[in-house]
Amino acid sequence: KAGVTQTPRYLIKTRGQQVTLSCSPISGHRSVSWYQQTPGQGLQFLFEYFSETQRNKGNFPGRFSGRQFSNSRSEMNVSTLELGDSALYLCASSADSAGELFFGEGSRLTVL
Amino acid sequence: GQQLNQSPQSMFIQEGEDVSMNCTSSSIFNTWLWYKQDPGEGPVLLIALYKAGELTSNGRLTAQFGITRKDSFLNISASIPSDVGIYFCAGPNFGNEKLTFGTGTRLTIIP
Numbered sequence: 001k002a003g004v005t006q007t008p009r010y011l012i013k014t015r016g017q018q019v020t021l022s023c024s025p026i027s028g029h030r031s032v033s034w035y036q037q038t039p040g041q042g043l044q045f046l047f048e049y050f051s052e053t054q055r056n057k058g059n060f061p062g063r064f065s066g067r068q069f070s071n072s073r074s075e076m077n078v079s080t081l082e083l084g085d086s087a088l089y090l091c092a093s094s095a096d097s098a099g100e101l102f103f104g105e106g107s108r109l110t111v112l
Numbered sequence: 113g114q115q116l117n118q119s120p121q122s123m124f125i126q127e128g129e130d131v132s133m134n135c136t137s138s139s140i141f142n143t144w145l146w147y148k149q150d151p152g153e154g155p156v157l158l159i160a161l162y163k164a165g166e167l168t169s170n171g172r173l174t175a176q177f178g179i180t181r182k183d184s185f186l187n188i189s190a191s192i193p194s195d196v197g198i199y200f201c202a203g204p205n206f207g208n209e210k211l212t213f214g215t216g217t218r219l220t221i222i223p
Contacts, residue, residue, distance in 0.1 A: 004154070033210045043155075043200065043213035056210055090154050092210075101211060103154025 002027065004093050004104035012110045018079040021107045025072050025093030031055075032074040033101065034066060037088040046089075049074055050096075078109075086111045116201055116214035124220045131188040133217040135201030144177050144184040145202040145211070155200055159186070188219075196221050 005024040013019050025032050033056075034046040045058040049068035066076040072093075078085055088108050092101040118135045125131060135144070143162055147155035159170050161177035161184060168175055174187045184201055201214040 035213075042215050045210055045212070048210045092154070100157055100160070103156070105152065105154050 004091055004102055006089075006091050006104035006107050008107055009105065010108045010110075012112060013081050014112050015081055015083060017081050018077060019081060019109060020075055020077045021089055021091075021109075023074045023076075023091030023093075023104060025074070025091075026102055029093035029095050029099075029102070030072055031094045031096060031099065032068055032072065033092045033094075034074070034076050035090045035092065036060070037090055037106070038086075043090070046076065081111045083111050085109065116203065116212055118199075118201055118214040118217050120217060121215065122218040122220065124222055125191055126222050127191060127193060129191050131191055131195070131219060132185065133187075133199060134183060134185045135214045136183045137203065138182075140181040141184075141203035142181070143204055144175070146173075146175050146184070146186050147200045147202060147213075149198045149200065149216075151197070158199075191219075191221060193221055195219060 007022045031050045033048040036044045036046055046060055047054055047066050048056040052068045063079045068074045088106040090103050090106045092103045094101050115138050116135055145160050146158045148158050149155040158173055159168050159175040161168055164177055164181050165179050166177040172189045176185045178184055188195055198216045198218050200216050202211045
């Protein structure tokens with residue numbers, strides 16, 4: 001059974017640009033959550049999607065957005081990138097909203 | 113919001129030593145989870161605790177759900193090189209978060 005797949009694994013952007021990250025959950029999982037991981041702030045919850053609907057949202061500015069497709073795949077978008085957005089972005093899927101989280105390897109974003 | 117504080121922040125030990133780390137919360141939790149993150153990987157669930165006072169083992173790992181429901185402990189016995197990584201505690205937030213993660217304990221094994 002394939003695990004959570006995130007693409008791209010690494011990317012470099014410049015300030016002001018926007019970025020889209022993709023996450024394919026484990027087959028059959030309907031819940032996808034996104035986390036931002038930085039050395040200073042640790043793992044911070046961004047949002048959770050379940051059946052194409054945003055169920056929960058963390059305390060991030062509106063520049064951070066996401067969506068989920070009918071096949072449960074999810075994307076997150078960050079617009080007008082800032083240097084502080086440099087981080088490892090982790091996606092996690094679960095069978096349902098209360099289930100165990102399975103994490104992908106993450107997408108490492110560097111903003112120059 | 114809820115905060116999870118882990119201690120110690122980092123540990124440097126020799127192979128074969130036992131390890132203890134803990135996690136405290138400002139709020140009561142009904143579930144405690146312990147994750148491990150290897151370099152370049154996402155976190156992986158090690159142990160889940162669902163009841164105050166519960167003691168659960170997974171191989172050389174043992175975790176306990178504190179009686180006050182505001183803390184949890186993770187012990188690793190006879191550490192080996194593959195234990196290196198960052199250990200996170202986590203719990204469900206009753207607010208709008210999926211999981212709240214602790215600040216992490218980085219384990220390094222000295223040759």
